[in-house]
Structure formats: C-alpha cells, structure tokens
Amino acid sequence: MITQYKAPDPAPALKDLTEQVRFLGTEGKIWLDEQRMLLVQAGMMASMRRELIEMLGVERAKGFFLRMGYQSGLKDAQLARKLRPQGNEVEMFFIGPQLHSLKGMVKVRPLQLEIDLENGHFYADIEWQDSFEVENCQAENLHSDQPVCWMLLGYAISYSSFFLGRQVLYKEVSCRGCGGALCRIIGKPVEQWEDAEEFMRYFQSDPIIDELQALQVQVANMRQRLQLEAGQFYGIGQSPNYRRTCALIDKVAAGKASVLLLGETGVGKEVIARSLHLRSERAGAPFVALNCATIPPDLIEAELFGVEKGAYTGAQQARMGRFERANGGTLFLDEIVELTPRAQASLLRVLQEEELERVGDTRTRKVDVRVIAATHEDLEQAVKQGRFRADLFYRLNVFPVRIPALRDRREDIPLLIEHFLGRLHESYGKKTLGLSDRALEACLRYDWPGNVRELENLMERGVIITDENQSIGLDALFPHASASEESIGLASDGRLVDTGESQAPEWIAKIIDSGVSLDAVEEALMQAAMNRAGQNVSEAARLLGMTRPALAYRLKKAPAEGSPGKD
The missing domain is CATH 3.40.50.300 (P-loop containing nucleotide triphosphate hydrolases)
Structure with missing residues (x-):
C-alpha cells in the first residue's frame, strides 16, 4: 500500500538537532554530536568551485562535489540513526532535510512523497529553496547550461538510499542556477531511470585519481618488497x-x-x-x-x-x-x-x-x-x-x-588505529566505520600510560561494542570521559546559549523556576524518604545515600519534624 507523507512540523525536530550542536570557542572546534564541523564562508566554497572547474573541467568538478555531498549524507544518516534509534524509517528520513536546513545549505520543501517500504516503492518530488550552490555560481558568474546543485544532490542520494535500504537516484529537473524558476528534484529507485548507469558513474573514482592511486600502490609495493628483502620492518x-x-x-x-x-x-x-x-x-x-x-x-x-x-x-x-x-x-x-x-x-x-x-x-x-x-x-x-x-x-x-612512549609520537596514533581496526575487523568478522571525530580527538589527547598495547586493547573494545557499519563513538572507548567542558550550544531559534545550564536535568530547572528554597527542598526529600522507609531513620538514610547520624542531625534541625524516628 502506497502512503503519501507530508513533512512533519520542523520545530520539535530542529530543537532535537540543535541541541547536538556545540561551539567550543576556546578550542577552535564546532561539534554536531561527535562530528567535527566547520563554519566557513559560502564565498570560500564559491571560490573553490571556480578553481576546481577551471582545473578539472565541469564534468570532473561535478563528480567531485557529488561524491563530497554523498559522504556528507552518509554521515548525517548515521547521526539520525543514533539520535532516534526507535524511530521508523520515514521519521528518520525527514531528519536529512532538517539537517540540511540546520547547516545553512538549503531549505527543503517536500512537494510529494510516496513510500511503500514493503514493496520497495519510492517517489519524491522536492523543492530546494535558497540553495547555497546556486548562490555560489551567481557570486562567481559561473554560467551553466545544466543544474548546479551537485553537493545537495549527492547528499540526497546517499541519505535516502541509506534509510530505504536500496539505491535511490535523484535528478535535478529544474534549477535556478541554469535559468529555471526554482530548484526541484525527483527521486525514484535507480532501476526506474533509463540513464541511471551513466549518471552513477559520477560516483566512481575519477580516472585521474585512479591513475594516481595505481601509481601510489605500485610505489608502495616496491618499497615493501625492498623492505622485506632488507628485513626492515618496524x-x-x-x-x-x-x-x-x-x-x-x-x-x-x-x-x-x-x-x-x-x-x-x-x-x-x-x-x-x-x-x-x-x-x-x-x-x-x-x-x-x-x-x-x-x-x-x-x-x-x-x-x-x-x-x-x-x-x-x-x-x-x-x-x-x-x-x-x-x-x-x-x-x-x-x-x-x-x-x-x-x-x-x-x-x-x-x-x-x-x-x-x-x-x-x-x-x-x-x-x-x-x-x-x-x-x-x-x-x-x-x-x-x-x-x-x-x-x-x-x-x-x-x-x-x-x-x-606513544604520547611522545602522537602523529602515529591515527596510523596505529587504522592498522588495529583493519586487523580487528577481520578477526571479529564485522566492519565499523572507524572512529568518530570526537573519539579520534580524545585518542589524540589521551596520555596512553599503557602505550601501544593499551591503544590496541581499546580499539578491540570499540569494535566489540560498536554495531556493524557504525562509527566508534567516544563513549565506546572512554565511557567515563568527563563531559564538563564549557561550551556554547545552539538554541532552536538560532541563538548561541551557554550549555552549562541546559545540561542540568529538567527537574532541577523546574525547582529553580518554582522559587522553592533549598531548605524546603531538603526537608521535602527527608520527609519523603522517612515516609517511604516507614519512619526508619537508618533505611531513610540509605535511600538518600547518607549516614544515619547525618540524617538524624538534619531531621532535628528541620522545623517540621518531631522525633528522629526509629531504627
């Protein structure tokens, strides 16, 4: 049965996502959950587009940006799965457009969306408003006779394919960057496009890159043979x-x-x-x-x-x-x-x-x-x-x-991690997506008292804990890592706010907002514990994580109590 879906109200969803954004100005880092982000000028991206087109030509530059967007879509799909593990496929599908908006790339307006997961039916008709790639082309006077929203298109293809469990292909059927009235894309399963094979070639490695990589492999093999002949392996x-x-x-x-x-x-x-x-x-x-x-x-x-x-x-x-x-x-x-x-x-x-x-x-x-x-x-x-x-x-x-010691050669940590993960993936018969940006940063900061052996053991822990095709997160490696660092978060209305307050549990905020005094809170907790413990001071103290003498002393000081109770 084909069901037509309308996009949900973005307000609560965006609040959910904006709470994952942290600005660590003192460290020069921005985080979206465990992904390190960059806040860069759109004009810089426009200049890069021009240089790549001049250096590689339009077709190769298009392939580069399509693949770049494809990788971004995969990262966000993994984030969506992590943030809402209990959500259905359709609900999580809409996180992609919301993340696109949050990053300032484009505003997504679904015109028509039909999904039938059981029978593999998918059809999407989506409008893109204020595409940053159109603005890039206009700023650099890059005239084009074909659609120009390449990164956005690669993102949509990989994100949708991830959640639908099959290859989906989008085409930009109208684009303001080449004279159209609006930017509009159509998405369908890949087999429903006649020229799908030709288009999917953009997602293959560029021939120039292939040639360079082939030469690098040859050089690496020659070096390895020379090293083995000399018995040199360190x-x-x-x-x-x-x-x-x-x-x-x-x-x-x-x-x-x-x-x-x-x-x-x-x-x-x-x-x-x-x-x-x-x-x-x-x-x-x-x-x-x-x-x-x-x-x-x-x-x-x-x-x-x-x-x-x-x-x-x-x-x-x-x-x-x-x-x-x-x-x-x-x-x-x-x-x-x-x-x-x-x-x-x-x-x-x-x-x-x-x-x-x-x-x-x-x-x-x-x-x-x-x-x-x-x-x-x-x-x-x-x-x-x-x-x-x-x-x-x-x-x-x-x-x-x-x-x-490993802390004296931190440049080698990424190489060692890659080596250990490759071996562990084969040993455990499953493959992760490697360390998240946050987890890698923690590894680079850690002092490694156990050195390389400790690093290897920690990577094994990460592979064991992490599910197939998921990134190894910070909590998988350092479950007791401190989260007390000062940072600035992003509110749903776009304001930067101090997260020190927002990290407090919701019930604490409610108590503070109610104007109840600290003495009243303490007295209410003690009386509730005494009632639950049947007026047994020792049992009430255990419930509150206190010693019996400490609770008895506070009960005597409180104005509302009578006797300290029984043991």
Whole structure:
C-alpha cells in the first residue's frame, strides 16, 4: 500500500538537532554530536568551485562535489540513526532535510512523497529553496547550461538510499542556477531511470585519481618488497621520534653487538627486537623471545640454559633452553631486571664465553646467539640498589636504544588505529566505520600510560561494542570521559546559549523556576524518604545515600519534624 507523507512540523525536530550542536570557542572546534564541523564562508566554497572547474573541467568538478555531498549524507544518516534509534524509517528520513536546513545549505520543501517500504516503492518530488550552490555560481558568474546543485544532490542520494535500504537516484529537473524558476528534484529507485548507469558513474573514482592511486600502490609495493628483502620492518610509525629510533636500529642491526631496548611498558619493544633480527644477517635463523618476569625464579635458569634429565624433581627428560633454541639467531630477553642474581651471573658467562652448561650437566656447549635485552626500569638505578650486576649492565649496555612512549609520537596514533581496526575487523568478522571525530580527538589527547598495547586493547573494545557499519563513538572507548567542558550550544531559534545550564536535568530547572528554597527542598526529600522507609531513620538514610547520624542531625534541625524516628 502506497502512503503519501507530508513533512512533519520542523520545530520539535530542529530543537532535537540543535541541541547536538556545540561551539567550543576556546578550542577552535564546532561539534554536531561527535562530528567535527566547520563554519566557513559560502564565498570560500564559491571560490573553490571556480578553481576546481577551471582545473578539472565541469564534468570532473561535478563528480567531485557529488561524491563530497554523498559522504556528507552518509554521515548525517548515521547521526539520525543514533539520535532516534526507535524511530521508523520515514521519521528518520525527514531528519536529512532538517539537517540540511540546520547547516545553512538549503531549505527543503517536500512537494510529494510516496513510500511503500514493503514493496520497495519510492517517489519524491522536492523543492530546494535558497540553495547555497546556486548562490555560489551567481557570486562567481559561473554560467551553466545544466543544474548546479551537485553537493545537495549527492547528499540526497546517499541519505535516502541509506534509510530505504536500496539505491535511490535523484535528478535535478529544474534549477535556478541554469535559468529555471526554482530548484526541484525527483527521486525514484535507480532501476526506474533509463540513464541511471551513466549518471552513477559520477560516483566512481575519477580516472585521474585512479591513475594516481595505481601509481601510489605500485610505489608502495616496491618499497615493501625492498623492505622485506632488507628485513626492515618496524611496525607502524612515521613520527620523527619513532623514525630516529628505527634509524638507530639500522646502524646496529648488521653487527653482533648486544642491544638494550629501553622504554615504558607497552611501547613495542618486542616489535623493535624482531625488526632488528630481520634487519641483521641472522634473519634466516631463529628469533626466540622470553619475558623474564613471567618465569618463576627457581626455573629461570632451566628455561634459559636448558636442563638435564634428573637435574631436579620433575625433570624427566633433557631439554634445550632458550639459548640453544636461538643458536645462530637472536634471543630477546624482556624485563631482564627480573633475573635472579645467579641467573645474571650465568648470563654474563654465556655472553663473554659463548658457552653454557645446562642445569644438572657438567659439560659445556658452544652457542652463537645475539642477545637483545629490554626493560622498562632504570637499569643504572637497579645497579645502585644492588638488584642488578654492574658488569652485566655494562656488557648489555653496548648500544642502548630508547623507544618513545606513544604520547611522545602522537602523529602515529591515527596510523596505529587504522592498522588495529583493519586487523580487528577481520578477526571479529564485522566492519565499523572507524572512529568518530570526537573519539579520534580524545585518542589524540589521551596520555596512553599503557602505550601501544593499551591503544590496541581499546580499539578491540570499540569494535566489540560498536554495531556493524557504525562509527566508534567516544563513549565506546572512554565511557567515563568527563563531559564538563564549557561550551556554547545552539538554541532552536538560532541563538548561541551557554550549555552549562541546559545540561542540568529538567527537574532541577523546574525547582529553580518554582522559587522553592533549598531548605524546603531538603526537608521535602527527608520527609519523603522517612515516609517511604516507614519512619526508619537508618533505611531513610540509605535511600538518600547518607549516614544515619547525618540524617538524624538534619531531621532535628528541620522545623517540621518531631522525633528522629526509629531504627
């Protein structure tokens, strides 16, 4: 059954939307929910249109603005779904025109709208009043023999298609920008347009862009092959701090010198250690890693140097230790400060003599192992405290490399987020739309005490919580983030207002407006709690989140009460 819908009263809907707008003047940011917005001059957009037309030609510029509007429509469709999750498809459909008006792009006036979701019927006849794109063309004297509302058209196509669950195509059948009396669009399912395939080509990547991207992919592949051939893989990072660390590794990788990796927990010391191994001449030999903090002190020597059968209770057969398994390659010892004094002495001997004895054995075995040690502690301080041997420290400290904390290379955070999300999408079998602008900003501001490991864990949390094809919001990553920042909001009548007051619950505003005193409010709360608790002071105190003595004291002070009540 085909139903004709008329646009709802925009007043309450616009109030709903304007409450999501925040102006943070002190930070230079404007937010629409979790989308960062820009307040720019319409004249700037007009100048950009002229330059793009002159540089790319009309058809390529048209495709650019259509795709630009298409992305904007998708973002607003996601916002509409978030703001009114319980609304039906038709109600949420009208949020698009309301957001268009709120952004100052155009006023939308539906002339006819027919929707039959069950049978896939859709027909829209819509008038656009005061299109900013028409004004852009007029301001720059851009004469056209075809409709010019390209961004608005791309927006309408993507927004409608999102909520109807099928591809909808709009055409601008009349446009003031090319001499028409008004701007008017017709929307129908794509298969009902004879030239749909030709028009939809505007939403494909421009051939110039395709060629550039193809060249970039080729260059990236060549670089990757060169890196793999050289064994150079340092994880994710392009910041100056991180690249300096990688440059240091390059200098020491080819030799045999021991390397000491320093840095906070979670900065990626094992990634750097593996990179060093791959960059060395030992890349084809084993890379063996051991976190010394995870092995009980009485077993650490057996784990490192191996054990002979019968050396201790439970040693039912001989087995190699980590050194023998890494023979010819690299051994990475993380948290080396946790080694026992005896294990430190044995390690020093292996490093100096290149031979070891298994626990419970008397013969020595030659080993050729490069040791990369790591710790998040200050080893020099550990030496002063007598927890670490000075001679072993000097032996390991031949080439120290400090890995920067994540907060010291914030430029790498977006790259790491993209990397982790790509891996997590594949692992969990679902795809999100990435972080919202607000969530990304919070990540860039956060100090990351757990560094890269904490970031990876947080991204996993975001993927788990977020629904398919939705943006990962701030609350998914930082559920306890403070919302107390001062900001200016947009009232439904267009005024800028202080949101500090508007954020207060509605019942507080009603109490303040009523003129009731604070003492009267406190007395009414206490008496209501006492009545609900059957005059039991202890129970009433629990309801109010107070101690019994505190409530009893206030009850005695209140003028209307009698005795404090019973326990």
